[in-house]
Amino acid sequence: MLNEQGIWIGQSSERAAVLLPQMANRHGLIAGATGTGKTVTTRLLAEGFSELGIPVFLADVKGDLSGLARAGGQSETVSERARRLGLDPLTPDAYPVTFWDVYQKTGIPLRATVADVGPILLARMLDLNETQAGVLSIAFRIADENGWALLDLADLRTMLAHVAAERGEIQLRYGNVSPSSVGAIQRRLLQLEDQGGELFFGEPMLQLEDLLATDRDGRGRIHILDAVELARQPLLYSTLLLWMLSELYENLPEVGDLTKPRLVLFFDEAHLLFTGTDGDLLERITQVIRLIRSKGVGIFFATQNPRDIPDAVAAQLGNRIQHALRAWTPAEMRAVSAAADSFRANPAFSTQEVITTLETGEALISLLDADGVPTVVERCLVLPPASSLELLDPQERLRLVVADPLYDRYADTIDPESAHEILTARIEEAEAAAAEAEEAAVRQKQEREEARLATIEKREAAREEREARREKEKKYGWLTRMSNSAVSAIGREIGRNLVRGVLGGFKKK
Ligand SMILES: Nc1ncnc2c1ncn2[C@@H]1O[C@H](COP(=O)(O)OP(=O)(O)OP(=O)(O)O)[C@@H](O)[C@H]1O
Numbered sequence: 001m002l003n004e005q006g007i008w009i010g011q012s013s014e015r016a017a018v019l020l021p022q023m024a025n026r027h028g029l030i031a032g033a034t035g036t037g038k039t040v041t042t043r044l045l046a047e048g049f050s051e052l053g054i055p056v057f058l059a060d061v062k063g064d065l066s067g068l069a070r071a072g073g074q075s076e077t078v079s080e081r082a083r084r085l086g087l088d089p090l091t092p093d094a095y096p097v098t099f100w101d102v103y104q105k106t107g108i109p110l111r112a113t114v115a116d117v118g119p120i121l122l123a124r125m126l127d128l129n130e131t132q133a134g135v136l137s138i139a140f141r142i143a144d145e146n147g148w149a150l151l152d153l154a155d156l157r158t159m160l161a162h163v164a165a166e167r168g169e170i171q172l173r174y175g176n177v178s179p180s181s182v183g184a185i186q187r188r189l190l191q192l193e194d195q196g197g198e199l200f201f202g203e204p205m206l207q208l209e210d211l212l213a214t215d216r217d218g219r220g221r222i223h224i225l226d227a228v229e230l231a232r233q234p235l236l237y238s239t240l241l242l243w244m245l246s247e248l249y250e251n252l253p254e255v256g257d258l259t260k261p262r263l264v265l266f267f268d269e270a271h272l273l274f275t276g277t278d279g280d281l282l283e284r285i286t287q288v289i290r291l292i293r294s295k296g297v298g299i300f301f302a303t304q305n306p307r308d309i310p311d312a313v314a315a316q317l318g319n320r321i322q323h324a325l326r327a328w329t330p331a332e333m334r335a336v337s338a339a340a341d342s343f344r345a346n347p348a349f350s351t352q353e354v355i356t357t358l359e360t361g362e363a364l365i366s367l368l369d370a371d372g373v374p375t376v377v378e379r380c381l382v383l384p385p386a387s388s389l390e391l392l393d394p395q396e397r398l399r400l401v402v403a404d405p406l407y408d409r410y411a412d413t414i415d416p417e418s419a420h421e422i423l424t425a426r427i428e429e430a431e432a433a434a435a436e437a438e439e440a441a442v443r444q445k446q447e448r449e450e451a452r453l454a455t456i457e458k459r460e461a462a463r464e465e466r467e468a469r470r471e472k473e474k475k476y477g478w479l480t481r482m483s484n485s486a487v488s489a490i491g492r493e494i495g496r497n498l499v500r501g502v503l504g505g506f507k508k509k
Pocket residue numbers: 032033034035036037038039040041062077078081304360361362382383384385389
């Protein structure tokens with residue numbers, strides 16, 4: 001819900017907690033134990049941003065956000081809360097929602113290309129060691145240099161097969177490529193495929209302008225990514241979110257501090273983003289989060305334990321909403337104390353004590369004021385949402401998906417000519433050439449053999465002829481000799497006739 005300053009989130013006994021739109025790019029944190037109200041708070045912020053004409057992207061890990069598309073009924077909890085806040089009657093409202101789903105069941109397919117995700121995120125996603133990561137980046141470089149597009153996993157697999165096949169030559173130029181590394185990457189890729197990677201990687205890839213567009217009625221569109229199944233593949237889930245972050249960071253122009261952000265992202269189960277990120281990658285992520293501010297993007301992280309978020313990132317989260325935490329174990333007590341320390345203290349109460357006693361839908365809130373200074377922490381009752389807390393039924397959701405203006409653009413996979421096709425064609429060509437050469441060789445050999453046989457035959461025939469002649473000579477040598485002498489004695493003409501006669505006429509006799 002909006003008031004004249006911004007998004008009205010909650011109310012303390014003293015004042016309203018209002019998120020100023022010009023401070024939304026200073027990021028935020030929504031923390032609290034399970035069932036304490038994080039998702040409803042998230043929804044409330046999303047509603048507010050939408051009303052301000054700011055598009056929002058939400059990762060829906062529990063699958064409980066679809067009701068944003070429908071006006072809230074007056075459920076008892078909601079009306080009771082509205083009454084307590086003096087908001088009776090609360091005006092229900094529905095919001096423009098686009099549903100996305102990597103698995104292509106409950107939303108518009110959300111895809112990215114392999115090349116766009118890039119070797120660094122992919123290496124983390126596939127949990128590669130340094131050597132394997134090196135081989136992967138060589139494959140990317142070669143694809144780049146040759147203009148072979150790496151779009152889907154088939155492209156990457158074929159590319160790696162090419163690298164393995166041409167290893168000798170590639171090693172001279174790019175460095176070591178061991179077949180075992182290639183094999184390890186290929187195996188990981190197969191696993192990734194089983195986890196839905198095959199659906200995520202490809203074209204048409206999500207276009208940022210589709211996230212940034214405002215709805216016709218001037219409201220910001222609320223993009224909900226179904227992350228129920230996705231979050232069970234934490235590396236795929238976090239890769240997707242980190243890819244989106246870097247995509248926004250790389251492509252949006254520098255705009256400094258705007259009166260309101262261009263886009264706000266909500267990352268639920270935020271700790272998943274940071275698991276398995278080593279020093280270098282974490283540093284890059286931290287930097288992107290810091291710098292994306294001046295590109296007009298705000299990020300809100302939701303998590304159960306605020307300590308799951310690395311300090312360098314947590315330090316950049318200016319707007320803080322802390323729901324209840326439990327404090328039974330020493331570890332939990334440390335978490336409570338750390339959470340309390342991150343707030344600007346309110347002399348009226350002990351933050352640490354209050355954190356463990358908050359009711360559902362109650363929170364400790366400290367937001368940045370117009371000067372960017374955190375307000376003193378207040379214990380607030382969070383407002384009820386205007387949209388429905390109930391889920392859309394699957395049919396209703398599907399109707400919205402199909403009617404979505406973005407549906408046609410992303411519904412079908414397209415498979416343009418990319419590395420897989422090019423390399424496969426090259427391999428086929430090479431195979432055809434090899435087959436032809438082999439055929440020619442066989443043909444040549446056959447010809448040689450035929451020629452050899454023909455020579456033998458000829459020689460044999462000559463030999464037979466010679467033998468026959470010798471035989472004849474033995475039998476009729478006297479005749480020949482005689483004819484020879486006859487030639488000399490009787491003359492050429494007669495001799496010839498005689499000889500001829502001896503050779504032919506004799507038979508006739
Ligand atoms: N501001 C609120 N207005 C009305 N009801 C609320 C509010 N906050 C919480 N509730 C009620 O409490 C329930 C639990 O809240 P919510 O789903 O936000 O918890 P959560 O912290 O997201 O839990 P989880 O960690 O399990 O996701 C909601 O379904 C709703 O009924």
